[in-house]
Amino acid sequence: MFSGKTVCIITGASRGLGKSIALNFSNLFTKDSVFILLARDDKSLSDTKQAISQKCVTQYFDQGTLDQSVFDSLLPRCLNELHVNTEEFEHACIVHNAGTLECEMTEDLVSVQSVSNYFNVNLIGAVALNASFLRVFQHVEHKLVIGISSLAALQPINSWALYCSAKAARDMYFKHVASEYPAIRVLNYAPGPLRTDMLTKTACTESKDPQVLKVFKDLAAKALSCDTSVLKLIEILKGNKFKNGDHVDYYDE
Numbered sequence: 115m116f117s118g119k120t121v122c123i124i125t126g127a128s129r130g131l132g133k134s135i136a137l138n139f140s141n142l143f144t145k146d147s148v149f150i151l152l153a154r155d156d157k158s159l160s161d162t163k164q165a166i167s168q169k170c171v172t173q174y175f176d177q178g179t180l181d182q183s184v185f186d187s188l189l190p191r192c193l194n195e196l197h198v199n200t201e202e203f204e205h206a207c208i209v210h211n212a213g214t215l216e217c218e219m220t221e222d223l224v225s226v227q228s229v230s231n232y233f234n235v236n237l238i239g240a241v242a243l244n245a246s247f248l249r250v251f252q253h254v255e256h257k258l259v260i261g262i263s264s265l266a267a268l269q270p271i272n273s274w275a276l277y278c279s280a281k282a283a284r285d286m287y288f289k290h291v292a293s294e295y296p297a298i299r300v301l302n303y304a305p306g307p308l309r310t311d312m313l314t315k316t317a318c319t320e321s322k323d324p325q326v327l328k329v330f331k332d333l334a335a336k337a338l339s340c341d342t343s344v345l346k347l348i349e350i351l352k353g354n355k356f357k358n359g360d361h362v363d364y365y366d367e
């Protein structure tokens with residue numbers, strides 16, 4: 115992927131881990147590669163774009179939308195704007211990074227509307243975007259799908275039921291992609307605790323379970339920079355030894 119013309123799509127590229135993935139991938143990709151950066155905050159997306167050395171398009175994308183036409187038209191519209199055809203690329207890569215954290219105890223998850231909104235953003239939208247990616251880039255020979263996962267996909271964290279459930283479901287969904295399409299490289303990457311808004315503004319202030327709140331307040335001081343975690347991700351990709359569809363954590367050997 116780092117040696118041929120690549121089209122790279124990153125969700126949640128406006129800040130935090132997604133922005134770091136975009137900038138670090140840009141340092142590695144060939145000059146003729148292109149980036150498609152997605153999120154809702156146009157201004158922050160433009161800031162990320164400024165630091166990308168390849169051709170790059172940013173697009174407003176709310177992953178929680180139920181508007182089918184968004185998923186049908188998003189990628190073709192971005193390719194159009196970049197004046198490129200899918201046949202030009204040796205590699206196509208998508209990083210499903212966009213995500214949110216909800217910190218309620220299970221007995222308080224009474225609102226059907228907010229529970230379904232949560233899964234729309236964190237699960238359904240990623241599934242629909244990924245299907246569009248698989249279709250649009252079906253003739254690109256080498257494809258890589260990265261799901262940004264979490265330790266929360268493997269174990270419960272009290273008051274984070276929606277986050278843990280969505281991450282577990284995404285891991286299984288991406289394992290399915292790997293199983294149905296063995297030629298596509300698929301990785302569920304758990305990036306470790308990161309110094310981002312999700313940790314410092316949400317986990318450390320809104321977690322309803324007092325013990326979890328304390329753990330994350332303590333953890334915030336020791337959290338990793340996004341760049342440190344992304345460099346590990348790049349090492350894993352370059353090593354190319356992961357089993358297709360596996361969950362690989364920053365702290366794994």
Ligand SMILES: NC(=O)c1ccc[n+]([C@@H]2O[C@H](COP(=O)([O-])OP(=O)(O)OC[C@H]3O[C@@H](n4cnc5c(N)ncnc54)[C@H](OP(=O)(O)O)[C@@H]3O)[C@@H](O)[C@H]2O)c1
Nearest residue numbers: 126128129130131153154155176177212213307308310312
């Ligand atoms: N921080 C951690 O300690 C940690 C640990 C393990 C895993 N992760 C995972 O890493 C990923 C990135 O998290 P982060 O820590 O970088 O969080 P963050 O700083 O809060 O960034 C979240 C990103 O997701 C985007 N996003 C949120 N809602 C969206 C929506 N409805 N539609 C489209 N994009 C949306 C945001 O962009 P806009 O607001 O501009 O739309 C933003 O770019 C997430 O999947 C998270 O679960 C984080």
